[in-house]
Amino acid sequence: MPIPIFDELLSLLSRHLSKQDTNMRKSIGACERLAVTLQYLASGTSYKRLQNKYRISKKTLVKLIKETCGIVWKVLAPKEMAAPNKESWKRISEGFKDNANFPHCLGALDGKHIRI
Secondary structure, three states, X not given: XXXXXXXXXXXXXHHHXXXXXXXXXXXXXXXXXXXXXXXXXXXXOOHHHHHXXXXXXXXXXXXXHHHHHHHHHHHHHHHHOOOOOXXXXXXXXXXXXXXXXXOOOOOOOOOOOOOO
């Protein structure tokens, strides 16, 4: 991921990802939380490798990745996946008809063979 895109994503999410330091421990920063989560999602690497690379326990990694994914969904879903309206469904259907010669189609799965 290019650095400017990472920075833009971080600026959108940092307020939600930031945790407060306590007397007992320093919190994991928003930048590191996002980096760990993106690496896990992009590469599918094991928790063991992430544990060694970022020096974070497996238990904390699991919780951190789950929290960060939830925050990403909560913040970005309304912007990036707006609820479709009648006009957008028609536009999608016309796109499938023009490009793939599939009339009345509203979506497709790539690489999946589904028996109908």
